Amino acid sequence: MARSHDDERPHLVASDLDGTLLRSDGSVSARTGEVWSALAGAGVETVVVTARPPRWLHHLSDIVGGTRDAHSVAICGNGAFVYDVADRIVLESHGFEPGVARSLVGDLLREFPNAGAAVETDRGMYRTRAYPDQHVGEPGHDTAVGDVTDCELAELPDDLVVGKILIRDEAWSDDAFVADVTQCLGERGVLAYSGAGGLAEISAPGVTKAVRLEAWCLERGIGREAVWAFGDMPNDLPMLDWAGRGVAVANAHEDVLAAADDRCAANDEDGVAEYLARRLL
Incomplete structure (x- = not known):
């Protein structure tokens, strides 16, 4: 430094x-x-x-x-x-286009079939029903704007920006999950670990x-x-x-x-x- x-x-x-x-x-x-x-x-x-x-x-x-x-x-x-x-x-x-995000989420959920997925966008969160949003109902945590059912988040509007992709599987240990998601991700995004167990937060390359x-x-x-x-x-x-x-x-x-x-x-x-x-x- x-x-x-x-x-x-x-x-x-x-x-x-x-x-x-x-x-x-x-x-x-x-x-x-x-x-x-x-x-x-x-x-x-x-x-x-x-x-x-x-x-x-x-x-x-x-x-x-x-x-x-x-x-x-x-x-x-x-x-x-x-x-x-x-x-x-x-x-x-600054993030993923919806089509890119849908493709990447699909690849990750095929690799981690028991995981849930969500995306944080410039309009709020969209999530699969398998994604455990642990903060619903807590003060200051506004609710998600939409639930979707399929693994590719096909209902995402095409005119929004996906700032973060979140993949959560609480059955995994943090280090193993981060390592395996990183390997699956390759150069398609930046994985950031902020301390939440079994959670991978993925930003677009360069973000x-x-x-x-x-x-x-x-x-x-x-x-x-x-x-x-x-x-x-x-x-x-x-x-x-x-x-x-x-x-x-x-x-x-x-x-x-x-x-x-x-x-x-x-x-x-x-x-x-x-x-x-x-x-x-």
Whole structure:
């Protein structure tokens, strides 16, 4: 990673949400909210960069930003979407065309016949009936927009963008499932592991958190050396590697801990907030 010097202040702080900025119950602590909001007054921009789809961000507007400015925008879906949370508008979509997604899902479900499949699109989630959506009914998790019955998701409208393909089979161990899906996938997509058991999240080739964050910074004239990024899981590694300073929370995956430039306390101890408060506020 490109290390930034200790006496250099960042122009932008980027953070993952689950397992990093949020506590384990998915909440925003008062301390984290206080520090995150204070960064703008200290001249530091912020952006969240998350695997969550747009529909899972609405109840987090206090962190993402409830006002209609740059702070109301999130990079989500592992880089597939740039989303204005305040106005609920997808500003950018980067993903698979529906036909490509249908073909790829069909191949994966033939390889993993007991798995369920879903796709996150710029209009919400579509899923096969075998896909166990564990978050239906939870606060802040808007329901899926459609259920389909066949393995190729033939009911997907042709004019939407598929940001992520999700394949879930809870009977598999995480490492084995990720390895076998990666082999089946080949060069047709990017597999990101964010910690959910038996779940493979697949983005289109070239779509990662790092790619979209780099583009975000380029639009604002911010160089990578002026970016601090925080994360906890392997899908955060490209972003942490790209940033001038990549920081892992103490509860992070062992690969992230090994690769990070620095560490902070765990998410349940407001690690990101305390790290930023000591150095920037």
